[in-house]
Amino acid sequence: MAHFIDRRLNGKNKSAVNRQRFLKRYKSQLKRSVADAVNKRSITDIDSGERVGIPSKDISEPVFHHGKGGVRDMVHPGNKDFVTGDRIRRPEAGSGDGSGQGKAGRGGTGEDDFVFELSRDEFLDLLFDDLELPNLVRNQLMGTTEFKTVRAGYSTDGSPANIDVVRSLKGAIARRTAIGAPWRARVRELEGELEELLSGGIDETDPRVCELRHEIDRLHTRIAALPFIDTFDLRYQSFTRLPEPTSKAVMVCIMDVSGSMDQVRKNLAKRFFILLYLFLQRNYDKIDVVFIRHHTIAQEVDEEDFFYSRETGGTVVSSALNLAYDILSERYDSSVWNIYAAQASDGDNWDSDSTICRDLLIDKLMPLMRYFAYVEITPRQHQSLWYAYQEVRAMHRHFAMQEIAGPEDIFPVFRELFKRQEA
Amino acid sequence: MSKTIISDSSEWSFPLLERFDREIARLAHNVYGLDTYANQIEVISSEQMIDAYSSVGLPINYQHWSFGKQFVATEQTYRRGQMGLAYEIVINSDPCIAYLMEENTLPMQALVIAHACYGHNSFFKGNYLFRTWTSADAIIDYLVFARRYIADCEERYGQAEVELLLDSCHALMNHGVDRYKRPTPLSLAEERRRQKDREAYLQSLVNDLWRTLPVVEDADGADPESQWPQEPQENLLYFIEKNAPLLEPWQREVVRIVRKLGQYFYPQRQTQVMNEGWATFWHYTLMNHLYDEGLVTDGFMMEFLQSHTGVVFQPPFDAPYYGGINPYALGFAMMRDIRRICEQPTDEDRHWFPDIAGGDWQGVLDFAMRNFKDESFIAQYLSPNLMRELRLFAICDDDREEHLEVTAIHEEQGYRALRQALSEQYNLGTREPNIQVFNVDLRGDRSMTLRHYRHNRRPLGDSVDEMLRHIRRLWGFTVRLEALDEQGRVQLIGEC
Numbered sequence: 001m002a003h004f005i006d007r008r009l010n011g012k013n014k015s016a017v018n019r020q021r022f023l024k025r026y027k028s029q030l031k032r033s034v035a036d037a038v039n040k041r042s043i044t045d046i047d048s049g050e051r052v053g054i055p056s057k058d059i060s061e062p063v064f065h066h067g068k069g070g071v072r073d074m075v076h077p078g079n080k081d082f083v084t085g086d087r088i089r090r091p092e093a094g095s096g097d098g099s100g101q102g103k104a105g106r107g108g109t110g111e112d113d114f115v116f117e118l119s120r121d122e123f124l125d126l127l128f129d130d131l132e133l134p135n136l137v138r139n140q141l142m143g144t145t146e147f148k149t150v151r152a153g154y155s156t157d158g159s160p161a162n163i164d165v166v167r168s169l170k171g172a173i174a175r176r177t178a179i180g181a182p183w184r185a186r187v188r189e190l191e192g193e194l195e196e197l198l199s200g201g202i203d204e205t206d207p208r209v210c211e212l213r214h215e216i217d218r219l220h221t222r223i224a225a226l227p228f229i230d231t232f233d234l235r236y237q238s239f240t241r242l243p244e245p246t247s248k249a250v251m252v253c254i255m256d257v258s259g260s261m262d263q264v265r266k267n268l269a270k271r272f273f274i275l276l277y278l279f280l281q282r283n284y285d286k287i288d289v290v291f292i293r294h295h296t297i298a299q300e301v302d303e304e305d306f307f308y309s310r311e312t313g314g315t316v317v318s319s320a321l322n323l324a325y326d327i328l329s330e331r332y333d334s335s336v337w338n339i340y341a342a343q344a345s346d347g348d349n350w351d352s353d354s355t356i357c358r359d360l361l362i363d364k365l366m367p368l369m370r371y372f373a374y375v376e377i378t379p380r381q382h383q384s385l386w387y388a389y390q391e392v393r394a395m396h397r398h399f400a401m402q403e404i405a406g407p408e409d410i411f412p413v414f415r416e417l418f419k420r421q422e423a
Numbered sequence: 424m425s426k427t428i429i430s431d432s433s434e435w436s437f438p439l440l441e442r443f444d445r446e447i448a449r450l451a452h453n454v455y456g457l458d459t460y461a462n463q464i465e466v467i468s469s470e471q472m473i474d475a476y477s478s479v480g481l482p483i484n485y486q487h488w489s490f491g492k493q494f495v496a497t498e499q500t501y502r503r504g505q506m507g508l509a510y511e512i513v514i515n516s517d518p519c520i521a522y523l524m525e526e527n528t529l530p531m532q533a534l535v536i537a538h539a540c541y542g543h544n545s546f547f548k549g550n551y552l553f554r555t556w557t558s559a560d561a562i563i564d565y566l567v568f569a570r571r572y573i574a575d576c577e578e579r580y581g582q583a584e585v586e587l588l589l590d591s592c593h594a595l596m597n598h599g600v601d602r603y604k605r606p607t608p609l610s611l612a613e614e615r616r617r618q619k620d621r622e623a624y625l626q627s628l629v630n631d632l633w634r635t636l637p638v639v640e641d642a643d644g645a646d647p648e649s650q651w652p653q654e655p656q657e658n659l660l661y662f663i664e665k666n667a668p669l670l671e672p673w674q675r676e677v678v679r680i681v682r683k684l685g686q687y688f689y690p691q692r693q694t695q696v697m698n699e700g701w702a703t704f705w706h707y708t709l710m711n712h713l714y715d716e717g718l719v720t721d722g723f724m725m726e727f728l729q730s731h732t733g734v735v736f737q738p739p740f741d742a743p744y745y746g747g748i749n750p751y752a753l754g755f756a757m758m759r760d761i762r763r764i765c766e767q768p769t770d771e772d773r774h775w776f777p778d779i780a781g782g783d784w785q786g787v788l789d790f791a792m793r794n795f796k797d798e799s800f801i802a803q804y805l806s807p808n809l810m811r812e813l814r815l816f817a818i819c820d821d822d823r824e825e826h827l828e829v830t831a832i833h834e835e836q837g838y839r840a841l842r843q844a845l846s847e848q849y850n851l852g853t854r855e856p857n858i859q860v861f862n863v864d865l866r867g868d869r870s871m872t873l874r875h876y877r878h879n880r881r882p883l884g885d886s887v888d889e890m891l892r893h894i895r896r897l898w899g900f901t902v903r904l905e906a907l908d909e910q911g912r913v914q915l916i917g918e919c
Contacts, residue, residue: 078739
């Protein structure tokens with residue numbers, strides 16, 4: 001008779017450790033693959049898992065095996081019209097090695113990859129490996145204006161509403177047991193003595209018996225007089241307020257939408273913004289995103305307009321910076337919010353405006369910021385804005401600027417901006 | 424409809440499974456005389472089945488990235504629907520553990536119970552290779568020991584270090600069996616007890632390689648016995664475990680663990696046709712018997728037959744999805760054919776199989792199951808009738824010739840050659856390269872020379888360099904690989 005066991009409720013992730021080991025072992029290949037994937041994939045689905053590939057030869061587990069050549073005899077089924085001594089032209093591929101399966105997927109790279117799916121978290125872990133948000137230290141030192149109430153065990157005083165009945169009564173029982181113990185021990189002792197006397201034939205009226213009975217009664221009264229509950233027993237649930245580091249961040253996206261920014265450049269900018277958004281999301285519970293687009297005047301818009309509507313006209317960058325400052329001072333208190341900003345532009349600006357931008361950044365915006373990243377999407381020579389911003393960078397360590405020429409630059413630039421800095 | 428029908432639903436439940444198991448056990452034990460280990464049937468989900476797959480079917484194993492890779496690959500193909508999971512996995516242990524997937528329908532579960540718990544199970548218990556090479560009652564304990572030992576090593580010496588060692592051992596896993604010596608049975612308690620002694624003893628043995636005192640030699644110096652080992656050694660892992668000069672005791676133990684696992688799988692690699700054929704034959708026979716007794720419905724049989732015929736389908740060589748001979752098909756056909764030879768022998772059968780034609784089929788099959796492996800089973804029992812039925816033909820592929828030649832077909836003159844060729848195809852010795860330790864330069868640089876004994880001029884594949892690196896990691900000194908061809912010429916293939 002067989003023994004049946006229902007194992008369905010047992011854990012099903014027995015292989016999780018082995019899977020992790022596999023990923024760990026091929027981390028460098030996977031990182032390369034992930035970085036490629038980021039640049040290739042469509043910008044709308046960046047926030048999902050990813051199929052990645054590792055060249056099969058890298059992960060093969062070798063054994064000694066026979067190669068091609070030599071003499072081989074094989075038996076096959078399904079003969080139709082062969083007779084002994086027939087000579088057959090050698091099949092083109094695979095040379096009839098018995099597997100019969102030609103190498104699939106010959107087109108393309110010619111080398112099969114071991115392709116599999118990473119979960120979203122694994123994907124992002126690999127993607128943002130070695131990256132960190134600059135200036136998080138400052139974030140933890142300041143901005144602790146929020147508190148949350150957490151349980152902190154029990155205390156002996158508090159408001160009646162917080163009395164913990166079970167704890168209090170348990171305490172009462174313990175106290176009554178402890179204080180009454182010597183008396184009860186004495187009672188048992190006297191009762192034993194009394195029994196001995198009575199069984200020894202001594203009369204109820206004997207003075208010694210009366211004395212014992214009196215003493216026992218007295219002790220019982222004392223035990224009964226122990227208070228059922230005492231203020232000493234009361235226990236209150238205790239709560240304490242812990243300062244909570246703010247876990248809110250606001251990300252200000254500023255993009256130039258003047259005529260010189262075409263859809264290709266906007267897509268590049270968008271990928272950059274999305275990367276930044278995903279990265280922030282891993283560090284903060286709640287993220288607000290503010291979209292500001294500008295040509296000669298700046299506007300706060302929603303995501304759709306930000307990325308897809310087209311405007312024309314000249315470029316005044318300071319308009320956007322001004323608007324950003326207004327929004328921040330109005331809605332996002334820098335002691336509560338971690339403020340990050342990313343600006344994408346092709347570098348065009350009115351010459352006289354660049355110095356205004358510089359001053360705006362240095363005096364007003366940078367003191368509020370955790371980090372300000374400027375990416376210039378241009379294959380051309382830098383213009384005045386770049387040089388003005390270089391002055392800002394000289395003054396503020398948490399200002400960074402990089403240049404993006406094409407899609408393949410986005411991720412390297414992003415890594416450059418957020419790579420772990422030496423302390 | 425008969426009143427005795429067990430269930431006409433396709434949904435399974437534990438009481439129904441138990442009922443089926445009872446009926447099948449009754450037939451298997453009382454009617455057909457199968458001798459089995461006790462069964463432990465575990466119902467698992469498909470995710471758990473993928474888990475089981477990726478640890479080479481073992482219920483517990485040490486941790487290694489390659490199992491993770493296997494897991495990822497299986498999960499991928501399963502999720503994308505490129506591959507169904509096997510309906511069952513059965514483990515050669517006592518009690519015999521079989522996994523049923525919860526997604527299976529009732530007829531499928533019954534099929535699996537018959538196939539795994541009575542077919543494979545009796546094969547594990549009866550076949551001489553399994554009896555020789557595995558100890559069903561100790562394997563689970565040994566795996567527990569191995570897992571714990573390797574986890575300990577990882578803690579002490581670092582995961583990376585252990586992983587590298589395991590990689591190299593896995594590469595040689597197929598070269599870890601003494602084919603001619605019977606291994607000692609495993610037992611957990613004994614393993615533990617002896618392990619300490621072994622560490623010390625092994626180290627003392629190896630120290631001999633390091634002896635610096637001059638050995639008193641004959642004056643002429645040309646020592647005829649400088650060849651060591653005196654006989655070539657085919658069990659590479661064993662040789663390394665006992666003789667590699669630089670391995671730490673714990674590393675020797677790890678080599679040993681992998682060697683023991685390789686040994687556990689050794690019979691399975693040699694009895695695929697027989698084992699699957701036997702199990703398939705019995706599920707077919709048992710299911711039909713249930714039907715004859717009126718215990719199952721027509722619908723049940725239809726579903727059973729559909730998956731059964733799927734399993735034993737043999738596409739012809741020119742079909743686009745032909746992937747060689749299907750071991751289920753060949754094994755099942757041979758088992759059935761043996762029964763036919765016993766029950767309805769023709770004159771041809773009497774001529775070819777005088778000792779079994781018209782005999783007691785149960786006894787003949789039982790004898791065949793116990794005393795053969797694929798190679799000898801085919802050489803002994805493949806009948807002309809079956810060769811005709813499968814329309815087998817043999818091809819010779821000689822790379823010096825421009826054409827392939829058909830050397831034998833299913834006709835009177837071809838039967839013996841055909842049978843010989845098919846049997847040879849299942850000979851592990853031909854399938855896998857024959858590589859042996861030929862010499863260790865004890866007096867010089869301690870380099871090890873391996874020899875590949877070529878058969879039919881077949882060369883080694885392109886993994887040679889990588890393999891040499893693995894062997895070098897284990898041996899610690901230079902490793903050379905030579906090829907010896909049939910004319911006795913030696914050629915250096917690689918050195919690392």
